[in-house]
Amino acid sequence: MPEHTFRVNGEQVTVEVAPDVRLLWVLRDLLGITGPKYGCGIDVCKACTSHLNGKAVSPCAIPVGELRPDDEVTTIEGLAATSGQELHPMQRAWLDHDVSQCGYCQPGQIMAAVALVRRVAEEGRAVTDADLDGLRNICRCGTYPRIRDAIRAGAEAMR
Amino acid sequence: MTAIGRRRFLGYVLAAPTLVTAAGLDAGLPSPEITDLLDLNDLMTAAALPTANLITVEVGPDGTVSFALPRAEVGQGITTSTAMLIAEELSVPVGRVRVTLADARPELVFNQLTGGSNTTFATYVPIRVAAAVARSRLMQAAAAELGVAPADLTLKDGVISNRAGRSVGIGELSGRAATTRTLRVPVELAARESFTVIGRPHNRIDALDAVTGRKKFTLDLDVPDAKPAMVCRPPTINGKVGSVANLAEVRAMPGVTDAVVISTGVAVRAATFGQCVDAVRALRVTWKPGTAEGKSDESVLRELRAAEPPLGLRPPTPVVEGSFTFHFRSNSALEPNCAIADVRADRAEIWSSLKSPIVAQQAIAARLGLPQSRVTVHVTEGGGSFGRKLFFDAALEAAELSQRVGKPVKLLWHRADDSRQGRTHPMAISRVRVSYLGGTVLGYQQRHTSVSTDLGHGLGEIITALAARLPGGDLSFAQTFFQLSQTMPYQFGVSGRLLNETDRGFNTGSMRNVYSPDVTCARELVVDRLAARMGRDPRRFRHDFLHDERSRAVLAAVAEAGEWGRPMPAGTAQGIAFHSEYKSVSAALVEIDCRPETVERPIRDGVTGPRVTKAVFAVDAGLAVNPRGLEAQMMGGVMDGIALALTSSLHLRDGHFLEASWDDYFYTRQWNTPPDLRIIVMPSTSDRPGGAGELGVAASMAAVACAYGRATGTMPTTFPINHGTLSFTPKPTVPPIPPSPADGLDHAR
Ligand code: FES
Numbered sequence: 001m002p003e004h005t006f007r008v009n010g011e012q013v014t015v016e017v018a019p020d021v022r023l024l025w026v027l028r029d030l031l032g033i034t035g036p037k038y039g040c041g042i043d044v045c046k047a048c049t050s051h052l053n054g055k056a057v058s059p060c061a062i063p064v065g066e067l068r069p070d071d072e073v074t075t076i077e078g079l080a081a082t083s084g085q086e087l088h089p090m091q092r093a094w095l096d097h098d099v100s101q102c103g104y105c106q107p108g109q110i111m112a113a114v115a116l117v118r119r120v121a122e123e124g125r126a127v128t129d130a131d132l133d134g135l136r137n138i139c140r141c142g143t144y145p146r147i148r149d150a151i152r153a154g155a156e157a158m159r
Numbered sequence: 160m161t162a163i164g165r166r167r168f169l170g171y172v173l174a175a176p177t178l179v180t181a182a183g184l185d186a187g188l189p190s191p192e193i194t195d196l197l198d199l200n201d202l203m204t205a206a207a208l209p210t211a212n213l214i215t216v217e218v219g220p221d222g223t224v225s226f227a228l229p230r231a232e233v234g235q236g237i238t239t240s241t242a243m244l245i246a247e248e249l250s251v252p253v254g255r256v257r258v259t260l261a262d263a264r265p266e267l268v269f270n271q272l273t274g275g276s277n278t279t280f281a282t283y284v285p286i287r288v289a290a291a292v293a294r295s296r297l298m299q300a301a302a303a304e305l306g307v308a309p310a311d312l313t314l315k316d317g318v319i320s321n322r323a324g325r326s327v328g329i330g331e332l333s334g335r336a337a338t339t340r341t342l343r344v345p346v347e348l349a350a351r352e353s354f355t356v357i358g359r360p361h362n363r364i365d366a367l368d369a370v371t372g373r374k375k376f377t378l379d380l381d382v383p384d385a386k387p388a389m390v391c392r393p394p395t396i397n398g399k400v401g402s403v404a405n406l407a408e409v410r411a412m413p414g415v416t417d418a419v420v421i422s423t424g425v426a427v428r429a430a431t432f433g434q435c436v437d438a439v440r441a442l443r444v445t446w447k448p449g450t451a452e453g454k455s456d457e458s459v460l461r462e463l464r465a466a467e468p469p470l471g472l473r474p475p476t477p478v479v480e481g482s483f484t485f486h487f488r489s490n491s492a493l494e495p496n497c498a499i500a501d502v503r504a505d506r507a508e509i510w511s512s513l514k515s516p517i518v519a520q521q522a523i524a525a526r527l528g529l530p531q532s533r534v535t536v537h538v539t540e541g542g543g544s545f546g547r548k549l550f551f552d553a554a555l556e557a558a559e560l561s562q563r564v565g566k567p568v569k570l571l572w573h574r575a576d577d578s579r580q581g582r583t584h585p586m587a588i589s590r591v592r593v594s595y596l597g598g599t600v601l602g603y604q605q606r607h608t609s610v611s612t613d614l615g616h617g618l619g620e621i622i623t624a625l626a627a628r629l630p631g632g633d634l635s636f637a638q639t640f641f642q643l644s645q646t647m648p649y650q651f652g653v654s655g656r657l658l659n660e661t662d663r664g665f666n667t668g669s670m671r672n673v674y675s676p677d678v679t680c681a682r683e684l685v686v687d688r689l690a691a692r693m694g695r696d697p698r699r700f701r702h703d704f705l706h707d708e709r710s711r712a713v714l715a716a717v718a719e720a721g722e723w724g725r726p727m728p729a730g731t732a733q734g735i736a737f738h739s740e741y742k743s744v745s746a747a748l749v750e751i752d753c754r755p756e757t758v759e760r761p762i763r764d765g766v767t768g769p770r771v772t773k774a775v776f777a778v779d780a781g782l783a784v785n786p787r788g789l790e791a792q793m794m795g796g797v798m799d800g801i802a803l804a805l806t807s808s809l810h811l812r813d814g815h816f817l818e819a820s821w822d823d824y825f826y827t828r829q830w831n832t833p834p835d836l837r838i839i840v841m842p843s844t845s846d847r848p849g850g851a852g853e854l855g856v857a858a859s860m861a862a863v864a865c866a867y868g869r870a871t872g873t874m875p876t877t878f879p880i881n882h883g884t885l886s887f888t889p890k891p892t893v894p895p896i897p898p899s900p901a902d903g904l905d906h907a908r
């Protein structure tokens with residue numbers, strides 16, 4: 001069985017599994033990292049959203065064999081550490097706005113939000129309504145309005 | 160003494176080494192002498208009452224207070240509101256109250272069913288009584304300890320102090336406050352004026368776990384050797400396996416440990432879910448027909464029309480009539496059906512988010528051939544429900560599979576399965592006739608005809624057990640449910656409503672708010688039309704015909720906050736609607752934009768359509784235990800109402816549903832979310848909480864439909880309004896689930 005080495009939440013990991021197994025299952029079923037959730041398995045619901053080298057990706061759509069040893073995967077469990085604080089400013093904003101209901105979508109929502117804010121910051125602008133409309137993450141509990149408020153607050157705090 | 164203001168109750172201290180207390184049996188309905196159960200909340204509360212004494216509050220030696228809630232937390236916030244009730248009566252910080260979900264406890268009989276927005280209504284008094292008993296015992300123990308009378312002591316933040324400043328923590332007192340034989344204790348609950356926790360906004364107690372990824376759902380649990388499992392399902396609804404051509408070949412695939420035929424399809428077990436997906440797709444199965452062979456939206460609509468009860472003779476006065484169609488909808492949560500099962504020769508252990516765990520336990524025991532007492536059912540935190548978790552399809556399947564292969568399994572329904580073979584909210588038609596003369600409404604009749612709704616999750620047993628106390632006599636479960644959940648809020652003269660059901664070939668279940676969104680939407684559209692016929696403003700008309708002040712107040716609140724009647728550009732409009740249920744009242748005002756540039760705005764793989772640009776929702780749910788949680792529930796209800804009116808439905812073709820993805824089934828997305836949403840929690844008019852978990856849906860759906868009708872000049876009659884246009888390419892049914900994409904790196908952003 002081939003070995004795959006990459007970094008997860010700041011640590012080097014090596015897994016032995018067929019190269020076409022998607023990263024989501026490597027994280028959840030083999031490494032026991034269960035923050036990224038399954039909601040569709042076909043890159044639609046975005047419940048699994050995590051970061052690869054700082055950008056938002058859907059691990060359910062990435063064969064583990066495509067990762068290189070220096071690729072850095074960040075899941076919700078490792079997000080706070082990237083800010084050097086106990087909680088990432090976006091997580092704090094989520095708490096301040098009491099966004100979560102069942103919470104199943106929320107790890108993916110937060111990871112998508114952080115990537116969005118970083119992207120618009122690189123473009124030298126603020127988050128717009130159109131940016132928020134463009135987020136594809138499903139929340140079947142319908143927390144969308146609080147998500148919008150929290151992202152705006154989190155974006156301020158990330159500056 | 161009025162029943163509502165009652166504060167004195169009996170409770171128990173139970174024999175245990177630490178302090179354990181429970182409510183007495185008088186702690187249920189506002190007045191236990193009620194013999195007529197007037198609505199569904201009364202029914203469920205009366206059913207829960209005889210076992211209220213079996214639910215206990217425990218004070219641990221470390222000063223934490225523990226409570227195993229016999230209900231399911233699926234996002235509605237009942238663990239938080241329950242912790243608040245206990246914190247209030249026991250004067251401990253909310254953070255010191257640990258609320259867990261109780262395993263299935265058959266001795267609770269009817270007191271472990273989560274539904275009907277009944278949890279807070281039914282448990283508000285019993286939980287507080289149990290906590291108040293604990294408080295009184297702790298005060299007595301502290302009085303002995305500190306050598307003063309209980310009246311000279313104060314309890315704050317979990318510490319009891321005397322006037323001289325000596326103090327002792329409740330944890331230290333737990334052993335001394337305990338008893339070796341059960342005691343009956345009278346208590347008085349905290350007066351409403353003294354509340355410091357109940358009625359104040361509180362964040363969810365599990366919020367930190369949710370945002371850090373630590374919150375554990377069923378699939379996140381680490382049960383030894385419970386390897387991933389999935390099922391290859393039939394191409395049509397409830398089809399059966401004929402034969403499998405390549406079981407051995409699939410068993411030899413990478414990671415796969417088992418591949419066997421079970422009652423619902425061909426199950427596979429593997430090291431990862433990814434390998435399960437591949438194995439399911441590789442199976443070559445011939446299928447036998449299902450329970451809806453050849454059926455389509457059109458054929459079911461014909462069945463419904465044929466089953467519709469007559470409206471009766473048309474009166475000689477003017478009438479307004481309307482007939483409305485509501486298509487199949489999915490009650491899938493984001494967390495799909497899933498369960499863990501570990502079945503051994505003489506026992507079984509199950510983990511799943513279950514709203515009716517006792518019924519699940521019975522069904523699983525029967526399926527496995529084990530005594531019920533040998534089946535342990537753990538209720539896990541659920542990733543949404545919307546009615547789906549009233550049933551236990553995945554738990555039953557996991558148990559069967561685990562027994563079959565002799566190994567623990569962690570079973571997951573693929574999203575495509577959850578959408579196509581999972582339970583649906585049944586398709587229905589609703590016909591309304593209102594007769595009037597001059598400015599007076601003489602009569603209102605509604606005939607609701609629906610594909611049969613499966614209520615076989617324990618509610619039927621409750622209805623049977625309490626049948627003697629129910630009005631209406633010889634009705635079916637569904638008709639009883641319908642009559643108990645529907646009311647006529649307007650003074651519309653002689654009013655009547657009937658439900659008829661047909662066709663049991665579908666996997667159905669209650670969806671959030673059950674019949675009310677459709678029934679209310681039909682009624683409110685006809686109310687708008689009637690108002691127009693009489694030359695009246697829709698809001699003014701509703702105001703004048705609503706029965707009571709409390710109802711008029713929520714309507715007035717949205718009208719004012721939403722600036723009802725403000726000038727709107729052509730192609731946009733406001734809509735307003737009212738709904739009452741669960742002893743609560745609600746009103747919604749929305750603004751919708753139906754102009755072509757909005758309707759046609761581009762979104763990849765999504766339905767854009769008309770946009771609700773603003774929504775104002777007012778709720779009076781009696782005493783709001785946690786106003787912030789109540790607002791959250793209303794927000795979710797508004798999002799559901801928008802989806803039901805505009806975008807979300809299942810299309811039935813040739814015996815199967817076409818939708819297999821969240822990009823096929825168009826639940827509200829960010830691009831459909833109103834940029835401007837306001838929830839108004841009315842000052843409480845009652846000493847007791849009403850129900851709220853489902854309340855927000857009906858008025859929201861109706862207001863969106865009314866606004867759409869006013870913006871376009873045509874009353875919509877088919878829901879959702881976009882059902883006639885198929886906005887996606889259906890995925891194949893064989894294999895039943897789509898392949899895992901491999902291009903994720905290309906979309907990093
Ligand atoms: S599970 Fe990855 S996008 Fe849905």
Ligand code: FES
Nearest residue numbers: 103105139140141
């Ligand atoms: S909080 Fe439940 S799906 Fe988003």
